[in-house]
Structure formats: C-alpha cells, structure tokens
Amino acid sequence: MSDPNSEDLRATKARRGRNILLAAALFAFVIIVFIVTLAKMGANGAAPL
Amino acid sequence: MSEQAVISIIPAKAARWQDYVRLLKPRVMSLVVFTALTGLVCARVPMNPVLAVVAILCIAVGAGGSAALNMAYDADIDALMRRTRARPVPSGRVQVADARALGITLSLFSVALMGLAANTLAAGLLAFTIFFYAVVYTVWLKRRTPQNIVIGGLAGALPPLIGWASASGTAPLGAWLLVAIIFLWTPPHFWALSLYTQGDYAKARIPMMPVVKGPASTRRQILAYSLFLAPLGVAPAFMGLGGGLYLAVAAVGGAGFVALAARLAASRAGDAKADGREDLSESLYDVATAAKPARDLFAFSILYLFSLFATLLVERMLAVAPLTAAWGPHA
Numbered sequence: 001m002s003d004p005n006s007e008d009l010r011a012t013k014a015r016r017g018r019n020i021l022l023a024a025a026l027f028a029f030v031i032i033v034f035i036v037t038l039a040k041m042g043a044n045g046a047a048p049l
Numbered sequence: 050m051s052e053q054a055v056i057s058i059i060p061a062k063a064a065r066w067q068d069y070v071r072l073l074k075p076r077v078m079s080l081v082v083f084t085a086l087t088g089l090v091c092a093r094v095p096m097n098p099v100l101a102v103v104a105i106l107c108i109a110v111g112a113g114g115s116a117a118l119n120m121a122y123d124a125d126i127d128a129l130m131r132r133t134r135a136r137p138v139p140s141g142r143v144q145v146a147d148a149r150a151l152g153i154t155l156s157l158f159s160v161a162l163m164g165l166a167a168n169t170l171a172a173g174l175l176a177f178t179i180f181f182y183a184v185v186y187t188v189w190l191k192r193r194t195p196q197n198i199v200i201g202g203l204a205g206a207l208p209p210l211i212g213w214a215s216a217s218g219t220a221p222l223g224a225w226l227l228v229a230i231i232f233l234w235t236p237p238h239f240w241a242l243s244l245y246t247q248g249d250y251a252k253a254r255i256p257m258m259p260v261v262k263g264p265a266s267t268r269r270q271i272l273a274y275s276l277f278l279a280p281l282g283v284a285p286a287f288m289g290l291g292g293g294l295y296l297a298v299a300a301v302g303g304a305g306f307v308a309l310a311a312r313l314a315a316s317r318a319g320d321a322k323a324d325g326r327e328d329l330s331e332s333l334y335d336v337a338t339a340a341k342p343a344r345d346l347f348a349f350s351i352l353y354l355f356s357l358f359a360t361l362l363v364e365r366m367l368a369v370a371p372l373t374a375a376w377g378p379h380a
Contacts, residue, residue: 011063014065017065033165036099040165042097
C-alpha cells in the first residue's frame with residue numbers, strides 16, 4: 001500500500017506543473033495576439049492610401 | 050461497453066502536464082506542421098515572417114485540439130488496443146471531460162488567431178479540418194465503415210492547403226494537388242499498418258479494411274491506391290511546383306512505393322495463419338516474418354511523403370525554378 005503523504009505530494013506536484021503550463025499558455029497567447037496586432041498594424045501602415 | 054462504463058472503472062490518477070501534451074499527438078502534429086509549412090512556402094507569396102510563424106502555430110494547435118477531441122471520444126476503444134491503451138485518457142491520468150475541454154479550447158483559439166493573423170479563408174479551412182477530424186472521422190466514420198480512413202484522410206491532407214491559403218488568401222489547383230497526394234497516400238499507409246494490427250482493431254470492433262474485407266482484399270487495394278499515388282506524386286513537377294530534384298525524388302520514391310506495394314500484394318501479410326506472432330509485440334516495427342512486407346511499406350510510406358514535401362521545401366528555399374511555369378502557383 002502506498003504512503004498517503006507521498007501520494008498527496010505527488011498530486012500537489014502534478015497540479016503545480018499543470019498550473020504552470022496553463023499560465024505559460026495563457027501568457028503566450030496574450031503575447032502572440034499582441035505581436036500579431038503589431039505586425040498587422042505595420043502591414044497596414046506600409047500599404048498605399 | 051460504453052465510454053462512461055470504461056472510464057468509471059479506471060481509478061483517477063494525478064495528471065502531469067506531459068499528459069496534456071500527449072493528448073495533442075505531438076508526432077502527428079509534427080507531420081501536420083511540416084506539410085502546412087510546405088504549402089505556405091509553395092504559395093510564393095511574401096508574408097510577414099511573424100505572421101507566417103503564427104499561422105503555422107495555429108495549424109499545429111488546431112491539430113492538437115482535434116487530437117484531444119479524438120482521444121476524449123475514443124477513450125473506450127483506445128483502452129482495448131495495445132497501441133493506444135497507454136494514452137492519457139484510457140490510462141486514467143486525464144478525465145474525458147478535461148480532454149474535451151482542452152480540445153474545444155485549443156480549437157477555438159487556433160481558429161480565432163488564424164483569422165486574426167492570416168485571413169478568413171485560412172481560418173475557415175482550419176475550422177473545417179478540425180470539424181472533419183473530430184466529428185466526421187472520429188464520431189461518424191471510424192466505427193461505421195471500412196472507408197473510415199479513406200474519407201477521414203481528408204482531414205490529414207488539408208494542412209498544406211491551409212498553409213497555402215494563410216499566405217495567399219487563395220486555394221488554387223497547386224495547393225489541391227498537395228492535398229490529393231496526402232489523400233491518396235493515407236489508405237496504403239494506414240492499411241499497411243492495420244494488416245499487422247488488425248487483431249487490436251477487431252477487439253475494439255473498429256471496421257478497418259482487413260477486419261471487414263480480409264487481408265487479401267486489403268493488399269490488393271493498397272496496390273491499387275499505390276498505382277494512382279505514384280504518378281500523382283510526380284505531377285507537381287509538371288504543374289509549376291517542383292523542379293528537377295523533385296521529379297527525381299518523386300519518380301524513384303513512387304517506383305519504390307509501387308514495388309513494395311506489389312511485394313505486399315504477393316505476400317500473405319495479415320493472414321491469420323501466416324502471422325502467428327501478430328499480437329505479441331507492442332512495437333509497430335517488430336513484427337512476424339510474414340507481416341514484414343506490410344511493415345516495410347508502412348515505414349517506407351512515411352519516408353516517401355516526407356521526401357516529397359522536404360524536396361519541395363528545399364527547392365523553394367534555394368529558389369530552384371520549377372520545371373514548368375504552366376499551372377503556376379497563382380493559377
């Protein structure tokens with residue numbers, strides 16, 4: 001039978017890893033939208049009127 | 050046994066972040082990215098490099114989202130097959146609802162971002178591809194017809210078209226030619242695999258061609274598809290897409306493909322008596338002697354497709370002129 005404390009520890013560690021991944025993904029999404037917006041604005045600015 | 054019944058008997062385990070990455074089928078995703086990149090480059094339309102990277106990222110994330118939806122829906126049959134039973138959902142590490150939520154979220158984000166970074170056509174094609182894989186193939190076709198991977202193969206064939214559309218905003222004949230190559234490549238590729246994994250498919254009641262029509266019919270159909278695929282693989286050289294190197298690679302590769310398919314057709318691969326070891330191995334490549342022609346074609350088919358698209362990519366990167374300008378990329 002496995003130690004409940006070590007199970008808890010493993011579960012906590014796994015949850016922490018998932019949370020970090022989710023935070024990184026959300027942060028990356030925000031950055032990407034920001035960069036895409038800048039790139040699109042640049043393209044429109046370069047276009048002739 | 051229903052999906053809920055299977056999942057409910059598996060004790061919940063703590064999912065690690067790697068399990069969520071596995072839900073996205075990274076190996077399939079890498080092939081999708083590669084073919085989409087080839088399509089984008091073959092469009093020969095100048096594109097902001099940042100937007101090009103984001104467009105490819107959207108295609109990768111969309112493929113990952115549809116893969117997660119596929120794994121959520123197929124958890125019950127995945128649990129029955131050796132090749133798939135260690136996946137995050139059937140092994141109990143990720144819950145069905147979590148996989149579904151991840152798939153829907155990634156799909157929506159990828160389509161929205163594609164619309165923002167590229168254009169409506171690319172976003173629409175990406176949405177259609179995700180729907181086709183997650184609903185048409187996974188829900189409607191996979192468990193109902195031996196033509197599942199023939200029709201469903203369209204989802205895996207569309208990425209070059211999405212890449213092309215993201216750069217040019219158009220979907221010309223040249224892009225559809227790349228789609229057609231992958232579309233015709235899919236049946237011989239998967240049927241070769243299913244010839245020596247049919248025990249698994251039968252156990253999960255998936256009507257793959259060898260299970261429904263038998264190995265002999267499957268081997269003949271593989272040869273028939275290969276005979277159509279080989280000349281089609283050469284066609285980009287005559288439609289303003291490929292150069293001399295592409296023509297050579299496609300001709301040699303196509304001849305090799307047909308030769309291996311003919312060898313498979315003449316073999317007894319997939320026959321129950323010939324493949325005594327069929328269910329013993331976990332590996333896709335360690336197979337019984339009688340099944341080796343099927344294994345060899347399966348392995349070669351990956352090399353073949355990779356070679357065709359890599360050559361197109363390299364020729365475009367090196368600005369090698371296509372053999373003919375007729376039917377050019379903007380046709």
